[in-house]
Amino acid sequence: MQERQERKMTNEQIISNLPYQKPFLFVDELTEVSEKGITGTYTFQKNEFFYAGHFKENPITPGVILTETMAQIGLVCLGILLLKDEISIVSKPQIALTSNVIDFYLPVLPNEKVTVISEREYFRFNKLKCKVKMINSDNELVCRGTISGMVIVK
Amino acid sequence: MTKEEIISKLTTLVKPYVQNEEGFKNMNEDTDFINDLEINSANLVDIILDVEDEFKVEIDNDSMEKMLSVKATVLVIQEKMNA
Numbered sequence: 001m002q003e004r005q006e007r008k009m010t011n012e013q014i015i016s017n018l019p020y021q022k023p024f025l026f027v028d029e030l031t032e033v034s035e036k037g038i039t040g041t042y043t044f045q046k047n048e049f050f051y052a053g054h055f056k057e058n059p060i061t062p063g064v065i066l067t068e069t070m071a072q073i074g075l076v077c078l079g080i081l082l083l084k085d086e087i088s089i090v091s092k093p094q095i096a097l098t099s100n101v102i103d104f105y106l107p108v109l110p111n112e113k114v115t116v117i118s119e120r121e122y123f124r125f126n127k128l129k130c131k132v133k134m135i136n137s138d139n140e141l142v143c144r145g146t147i148s149g150m151v152i153v154k
Numbered sequence: 155m156t157k158e159e160i161i162s163k164l165t166t167l168v169k170p171y172v173q174n175e176e177g178f179k180n181m182n183e184d185t186d187f188i189n190d191l192e193i194n195s196a197n198l199v200d201i202i203l204d205v206e207d208e209f210k211v212e213i214d215n216d217s218m219e220k221m222l223s224v225k226a227t228v229l230v231i232q233e234k235m236n237a
């Protein structure tokens with residue numbers, strides 16, 4: 001009888017499998033993790049590289065970086081969890097973002113901690129689509145939308 | 155459902171994802187979704203999900219991998235509808 005191996009993956013292992021590193025890693029911690037959805041946080045340090053230019057003498061986190069943060073926590077971390085049985089030292093997860101529709105409500109300033117909450121809409125034929133929102137430390141909505149990507153292990 | 159009816163419904167489903175309008179104008183049985191219509195892999199998944207809703211069928215991974223052309227897709231839909 002063939003035994004199917006169900007592997008467990010800790011939140012730290014999910015983060016260590018991310019294909020990003022500083023200065024483009026926007027995940028500090030995952031706080032709630034299941035196959036249906038994921039919640040994680042990131043604190044924007046005041047020396048992040050993009051504050052030097054966005055904007056001149058008025059540092060505000062760019063919308064594309066907020067989108068990237070939502071994608072890294074909400075889509076890529078969840079994708080890694082869903083594909084955990086296929087990931088190994090030689091087989092790494094690869095991600096291609098394929099679409100996103102995001103509305104923005106509030107700015108995020110240096111030193112702010114944000115929480116990303118993602119709910120899986122579907123994961124089929126390697127396409128993962130999620131409803132994702134970001135809230136600040138006052139529980140106010142920063143941005144929300146849907147993000148999709150193709151997630152494969154190669 | 156006849157083959158023509160399936161192709162007609164499929165044409166409507168495919169339209170929003172087409173990059174190559176010329177290929178879409180000439181869409182026929184031999185049309186390949188990726189080469190002729192330049193549909194990307196994520197949108198190909200959307201088409202498969204739309205096919206499931208439209209034709210009330212369930213597409214598995216093996217069938218999905220075959221559904222790269224109009225002809226192959228019609229065959230899969232017919233097979234699933236008659237199952």
